[in-house]
Amino acid sequence: MPKAGIYIHMPFCRVKCMYCDFYSVADKDDTIPAFFEALLKEIDLCNTDTSDWTIDTIFIGGGTPSLTSPHHLEQLIRILENKFDLSHVTEFTIEANPGEAPEDRLKAFQYLGVNRISIGVQSLEPSLLQFLTRIHGPEEIFKTFEAARQAGFNNINCDLIFNIPGQTMEIWQRDLQRIIDLEPEHMSCYSLTVEEGTQLYQYVNRGKVTMPSDDQSADIYQLTQSTLTDNSFEQYEISNWSKRGLECKHNLHYWEIDLYLAYGPSAHGFDGKNRFSNIRNLDGYIKKLRDDKLPRQDNYPLSDKDRTNEMIGFGLRIKDGINLPKIPKLYQEVVNNSINHNQSKWGDYFIKESDRLTLTPDGFAFADAIAVDMMIE
Ligand SMILES: C[S@@+](CC[C@H](N)C(=O)[O-])C[C@H]1O[C@@H](n2cnc3c(N)ncnc32)[C@H](O)[C@@H]1O
Numbered sequence: 001m002p003k004a005g006i007y008i009h010m011p012f013c014r015v016k017c018m019y020c021d022f023y024s025v026a027d028k029d030d031t032i033p034a035f036f037e038a039l040l041k042e043i044d045l046c047n048t049d050t051s052d053w054t055i056d057t058i059f060i061g062g063g064t065p066s067l068t069s070p071h072h073l074e075q076l077i078r079i080l081e082n083k084f085d086l087s088h089v090t091e092f093t094i095e096a097n098p099g100e101a102p103e104d105r106l107k108a109f110q111y112l113g114v115n116r117i118s119i120g121v122q123s124l125e126p127s128l129l130q131f132l133t134r135i136h137g138p139e140e141i142f143k144t145f146e147a148a149r150q151a152g153f154n155n156i157n158c159d160l161i162f163n164i165p166g167q168t169m170e171i172w173q174r175d176l177q178r179i180i181d182l183e184p185e186h187m188s189c190y191s192l193t194v195e196e197g198t199q200l201y202q203y204v205n206r207g208k209v210t211m212p213s214d215d216q217s218a219d220i221y222q223l224t225q226s227t228l229t230d231n232s233f234e235q236y237e238i239s240n241w242s243k244r245g246l247e248c249k250h251n252l253h254y255w256e257i258d259l260y261l262a263y264g265p266s267a268h269g270f271d272g273k274n275r276f277s278n279i280r281n282l283d284g285y286i287k288k289l290r291d292d293k294l295p296r297q298d299n300y301p302l303s304d305k306d307r308t309n310e311m312i313g314f315g316l317r318i319k320d321g322i323n324l325p326k327i328p329k330l331y332q333e334v335v336n337n338s339i340n341h342n343q344s345k346w347g348d349y350f351i352k353e354s355d356r357l358t359l360t361p362d363g364f365a366f367a368d369a370i371a372v373d374m375m376i377e
């Protein structure tokens, strides 16, 4: 029975952060009831045959899902239970923003079966939080972490961002250490990316903001790796570290090209044959579902060639690497040739075993560039 996950996208935020390209809307809280009505309808309309799937993860991301009322969450869980076999779910995550996830709400989430909280810390430095247009300070971060523990969560992730203009190595190391001292089970450390369509993109383009150089980025990434490893975190993906056995199973579904259903505006899913995505517009999403239609933007079969390239791109990101025997037969030889061809340029970062190609920890810093060179045309 293939393993699978369910992703739900909750697209509401208090404000839109200047660097964020995830689909979300601010100041639209009055639309939350209509959104949930549409979401429940979407799940109900879903006609994917999941009878031989083992659904073991649920992830509610956003947006700011910690704004969800327990009443809406309960309705959501009931409809998922009616539709799918959730008896194998062992990981159920909700993303929470500091200051926007009070303890009583977190307790209610826990009571309803959520067992993992992902807190968007980003930074502990007030001036950097301000630069990122975050609406919380460091105090709310510590309070929300404590509230999650008090509510009974024993699996907490903290998201942090490095490579922020103005973030020195000292600031980053101090922030990292202060979060490590809280003893989270999991940490995601992302390099700040400049996404088209964001305010940050405009600032960088107009020369108002200068991003750190490649050398600075490489140094700060290395510092992140060594600090987390020294504190008994294991790196299992380019941007993800966990205590042993506490990797995020849901995100592993994406990187291992497993099955996952996806609901909500802009959500992306994979049913084993087709990749599909929903429209990235809340009003359009609600309207489609009011008309009893699935809110699809795209729905296309994953060709063997695309699957091969995804296996290269995702595989190089994760500790377990590219699972070579799983490459579609037609492309196995081409991929082997590509590995040999890239040996002289990237070979120092390769660990080649009979059935896997993985990158060394130093190689993770170049995973995207290596993937681009290795992909087949
Ligand atoms: C979609 S956000 C949702 C989490 C939550 N709303 C929050 O802001 O804390 C998930 C994570 O993506 C990361 N992220 C978003 N945009 C990013 C960017 N441009 N560069 C690096 N990381 C980013 C942040 O660390 C964030 O916590």
Ligand code: SF4
Pocket (backbone or CB within 6 Å): 012, 013, 014, 015, 016, 017, 020, 021, 022, 024, 062, 063, 064, 097, 120
């Ligand atoms: S980073 Fe989080 S809070 Fe900020 S706009 Fe994106 S989803 Fe919303």
